Amino acid sequence: MSFNIALxxxxxSQKDLDTTANNISNVKTTGFKQSRAEFADVYASSIFNAGNTKVGDGVLTSSVAQQFSQGTLDFTDNxxxxxxxxxxxxxxxxDLGSRDMTYTRSGAFKLNDDKFIVDNQGNYLQGYQVDRNSGVNSSVALATTQPIRIPDVAGAPQSTDNVFTAFNVDSRRSEIDGTANPFDPETPSTYHSSTSATVYDSLGESHTLxxxxxxxxxxxxxxxxxxxxDGKEIDLQAADAAxxxxxxxxxxAKGIRLDFLGNGEPELDSGQVTFDPGTIDxxxxxxxxxxxxxxxxxxxxxxxNFQDLSGTTTPTQFASDFEVTNLDQDGSTVGRLTNVDIGKDGLIAATYSNGDVQYLGQVAIVRFANEQxxxxxxxxxxxxxxxxxSxxxxxxxxGTFGGIEASALENSNVNLTKELVDLISAQRNFQANSRSLEVNNTINQTILQIR
Structure with missing residues (x-):
């Protein structure tokens, strides 16, 4: 029996050494969680045994339990x-269509050749679907998640339909006689001020208005x-001939007339907020x-349109230098991906070269009642x-879900100093049990030599 106890x-001790060695070997493994060998004594008896004289039957490994404590964070440029x-x-x-989920703390992700976010083994990161404009998700159920894709273009171009502008013209400027000096864009003396906006046609090509x-x-x-x-004179036609x-x-080329009141505000008909818009064909x-x-x-x-997009800012004529207070338009060219930003809530926002910002998904986070x-x-x-x-x-x-740190990786939670001390302790235990086995062998040899 004593042989079995020593064995x-x-x-x-060997299991303890293996566990410690595995921890040490994964000190630099991203997202790795250290393990701990847990042991229990062996005690077997029956109703006919004298309990106060019974000796235990050794030790067994009850579990190699992983410890899911937080690892330190390393910040990166990715x-x-x-x-x-x-x-x-x-x-x-x-796989793209698979629902066989695996779970990890290692966040070393990248894009594959189809622009999906994957890990080093090519597994697809799952995320919730969100509204492209607002970022609001429709469901946080794991069954509704999909692989997250980051396209490098922001869709088809959008031709400009509306231009919005608000400005202040300087009331101190002297008038220019339109008969003697008609407007000529190539002659600065025929106008007081100018400004430009970039607009887009149906092909996404930019033009200067x-x-x-x-x-x-x-x-x-x-x-x-x-x-x-594009430098060519064009009619800016008024909705009202007046x-x-x-x-x-x-x-x-035709232009639009704007009349202002003595307080510098637009002179308007009853019920109007700003001047009637003009059209450019x-x-x-x-x-x-x-x-x-x-x-x-x-x-x-x-x-x-002689107003900003919200309709709250309109043209004025004050005794102040010419100033553009708003200039915007609703068209866009094809946008190229310029930046990806991930918030603490896992919301992924892509910024494109045409100024478009799209929310592409929200990284799904999963927890378990018993991580071990x-x-x-x-x-x-x-x-x-x-x-x-589940x-x-x-x-x-x-709630109880952790936040996401972008451009960061979680290090292994292995404490190398502690593991080295445990390694020495496991080695000593192995030696002591080997010595116990050796002593038992010596006793048996002695008994066999009795005559």
Missing amino acids: SGINA SLDMAISGNGFFATTD STYYVKRDSEESQWEVYATF DEATTTSVKG LSGDDYDGNPYLDNGAEDQTLQF GLTQIGGTKWRESIDSG PLSGEANT
């Missing part, structure tokens, strides 16, 4: 590197606005007989088991 001690600060796991699948401001009547606080498209400019440009030829759009783009008409019940499968991954309980999914940085 069980040797086996336990925006797709992620670490969970607190409770939770990332969910991954090995410039507007020019000319004071015609100081007493009536009357101004005229003219436009050019608002047309009293003169035209040197080539006959790009479907025809310019005043030299050349088409405004000669690249094959579709015909389009721009509406020129998870089944290890290697690669710093686990699967659910009966002991772990996965509970949710949003990062809410």
Whole structure:
């Protein structure tokens, strides 16, 4: 019996050595969780044994339990590197259509050749679907998650339909006689101020729309606005004939007349908030007989609005320098990916070169009632088991779910100093049990030699 007791001690010490060695070998493994060998004594008896004289039967390994304490964070230059600060796991699948989930704390992610976020083994990171514009998700159920993809372009181009502008024209400027000095974009003395906006056609090609401001009547606080498209004079037509400019440009292009009150605010009809919008028709030829759009783009008409997008800022005429207080338009070209940002809640926002910002998904976070019940499968991954309980999914940085740190990786939680001390202790235990086995062998030899 004593041989078996000593042998069980040797086996336990060997298991302790193996566990410690495995911890030490994974000191630099991202997301690794150290293990601890846990032992229990062996005690067998029956109703006919004298309990107060019974000796134990050795030791056995009751569990090699992983310790899911937080590892330290290393910050990196990769925006797709992620670490969970607190409770939770990332969910991954090995195929686009698979629902066989594995779970990991290792957030070393990258893009594959199809622009999906994957780990080093090519497993797809799972995320919740969100509204592209607001970032609001529709569900946090694990069954609704999908692999997260980051496209490098922001969709098809959008032609400009509206231009919004608000400005202040300087009331101190002297009027320019439109008959003697008609507007000419190439002659700065025929206008007071100008500004430009970039607009887009149906192919996403950019064009320059410039507007020019000319004071015609100081007493009536009357101004005229003219436009050019890529340097070509073009009609800025008024919705109401009464608002047309009293003169035209040197080539006959029409403009819009703006009248201001003595307090510098727009002079408007009852119920109006700002001046009526003007229209710019790009479907025809310019005043030299050349088409405004000669690249094959579709015909389009721009509406020129004398207000900001919200309608709260309008043109003014104060005794102050010319100033553009708002200039915006609703078109866009094809955007190229310029930046990816991941929030603490796991929301992924992509910024594109055309100024477009799209929310592409929200990283799913999963936790378990009993983390130590998870089944290890290697690669710093686990699967659910009966002991772990079912996965509970949710949003990062809410409730008991940890927050996500972007551009960071979670280090192994192995304490190397402690492991080296444990290694020495396990070695001593192995030696002591080996000595116990040797003593038992000596006793048996002595008994066998009795005559």
